[in-house]
Amino acid sequence: MMSDPLPNGERSRAAARRFARLAFVTAALTYALIVFGGIVRITGSGMGCGEDWPLCNGQLIPPMDFETLIEYGHRLAAALVSFFVIGVAAYAIRHRRTSSIAGRGVLGLSIAAALMLIVQVLVGAITVRLELPTSTVVLHLALASVLLATLIIAGLRTQQRSGPPGPARPDDTYRRWTMGAAALGFVTLVVGGLVANTGAAPLCQGFPLCNGQLIPEGGGLVHLHWTHRLLGYVLLIVVAVSIERTVRQGAPAAVRRAAVASGLLVVAQIAVAAAMVLLRLPSDLRAAHLAVGAALWAAMVVWTTLAFRQTAPQPLGQPAGALV
Numbered sequence: 307m308m309s310d311p312l313p314n315g316e317r318s319r320a321a322a323r324r325f326a327r328l329a330f331v332t333a334a335l336t337y338a339l340i341v342f343g344g345i346v347r348i349t350g351s352g353m354g355c356g357e358d359w360p361l362c363n364g365q366l367i368p369p370m371d372f373e374t375l376i377e378y379g380h381r382l383a384a385a386l387v388s389f390f391v392i393g394v395a396a397y398a399i400r401h402r403r404t405s406s407i408a409g410r411g412v413l414g415l416s417i418a419a420a421l422m423l424i425v426q427v428l429v430g431a432i433t434v435r436l437e438l439p440t441s442t443v444v445l446h447l448a449l450a451s452v453l454l455a456t457l458i459i460a461g462l463r464t465q466q467r468s469g470p471p472g473p474a475r476p477d478d479t480y481r482r483w484t485m486g487a488a489a490l491g492f493v494t495l496v497v498g499g500l501v502a503n504t505g506a507a508p509l510c511q512g513f514p515l516c517n518g519q520l521i522p523e524g525g526g527l528v529h530l531h532w533t534h535r536l537l538g539y540v541l542l543i544v545v546a547v548s549i550e551r552t553v554r555q556g557a558p559a560a561v562r563r564a565a566v567a568s569g570l571l572v573v574a575q576i577a578v579a580a581a582m583v584l585l586r587l588p589s590d591l592r593a594a595h596l597a598v599g600a601a602l603w604a605a606m607v608v609w610t611t612l613a614f615r616q617t618a619p620q621p622l623g624q625p626a627g628a629l630v
Contacts, residue, residue, distance in 0.1 A: 322406030322464040325397055329416075329461030332390040336454045337600055339387050342380050343447070344596035347502065348589050351376035352438045359431045384430070388423055394457065395420035406464050415460040422453045440503045447499040451492065451600070455607040462611045480551035484565070484613045487541070487548045488606040491572075494537040495603050497530070498595075506531040507587055513580045514539070538576055545572050557613065564609035571602040 346352055354377030355362035362368045362378050370378070398416035401407050426449045433442040501507055506527040510516035516532040517524070545568055552565040575598045582591040 318404040318406045321401045321404045325394075325401065325407065325412070326461045326464045328390070328397055329394055329457050329464075332387070332394050333454055333457040333461065333604070335383075335387045335390055336450065336457060337604060339380075339383050340447070340450050340454065340600045341593065341597045342383050343450070344502075345593055346376055346380050347443070348592050349373070349376055351380075352443075353434075354378065355381070355434070357435055357437065359434045384427075388427065391419050391423045391453070391457075394460070398460075410463045412460050412463050415456050415463070419453055419456045419460065422449060422456065425449060426453060440500070443503050444496060444499040448496050451495060451603055454600070454604060458604060458607045459611050462608065463615065480548060480555050480557055481613045483544070483548040483551050484606075484610050487544045487568070488603075488610045490537065490541050490544055491603055491606045494534065494541050495599050497534045497537060498599060501531050501534045502592070502596075504530065506534075507592075510535065511583070513583050535579075538579065542572055542576060545569055552613070561609065561612045564605060564612055568602065568605040568609050571598060571605050574598050575602055 346354075349372075351373040354371075354373035354375070355368065356364070358364050360381075362374065362381065368374055368378065395416045398407055398413045402413050407413055426446065429442055429446050429449060433439070433446055436442065504527055509524065509528045510522065510531040512518055514535070516522040516528065516535065522528050522532055549565045549569050552562055557565070575595070578591060578595050578598055582588070582595055585591065
C-alpha cells in the first residue's frame, strides 16, 4: 500500500479547506431553501401536496398543477439540503482527529446541524399535517435560520488561525455590539415571519409611520406589524453603531468587510420593505424582502463569528490579522 505523500499538517489544512467548501455550499443551499419556502407561502402553495407527507397527494410523483409543482419542488430541494447536511456531519466525524476540526467545536457544530435537520424535518411534517398553523410555520423558519448560522460558523472555524483569539483591549466593545446586532437581527427576522403568516402585513399602510401614526390604533396584528418595523429601525441604528466601533477600534480587515456588508444589507432591507408597503405588497417584493432578510442574517453571523474568532484588534494604520 502506498503511503500518503502529504505531511500531517498539509493533510489537516486540505481537510479544512474541503470541509469549509462543503459547509459553505450547504449553507448556500439552506439559504436558497429558506427563500424557496417563502415562495411557497407567497404563492399559497403550502398545501400543494395535500396533507400527505412524505408522499405528495398520496403519490411519489404526483400530477402537477402550479401549487403542487411549487410545494413538490420545495420538498425535493429540502431533500437535497438534507443530503448535504448529513454529508457535513459525516465528513466532520471522519476527520474528527485532524487539528483543523478537533478542538474548534467543528465536530459538535456539524452534529448539531444534523440534529437540527431531523427536528426541522419533523416540524415540516407536522406543519403539513396540521394544515400550516402559524406557530409551526414560524418555528420552521427559525430553525432553518439557526441551521444556516450553524453551517456558516462551522465553515469559518476551520479557517481560523491556530490558537485561540487574541485578548480584547479594555476599550474593545465592538464584539459585544456585533453580538447584540446579530441577536436583534434574528429576532427581527422571526417577528417578520409572524407578520407574514398572521395576515398582519397589509395592516400598516404608509412608510415610515404606520397608518400615518407614531402609535397606531388597531388590534394586536397592527401592533405586531408596527413592532416589526420598530425592530428594523432599531436594528439600523445598532448596526450603524457596531460598524463605527468595528472600524474605529481597528478590527481585522475581514471583520470590517463583513460589517460593511451587513450595513449595506440592512439599508437594502429597509428600502425593499418601504417599496413593498408603498406598492401594496407585490409578490416579487415580498420574496425579495425575505431573500434580503435571510442574507442579512447570514452576513451578521459571518460578522459576529469573525469578530470573536479573529486575533485581537489592531489600531488603525497597523496590520490587522487575516482569516487565513
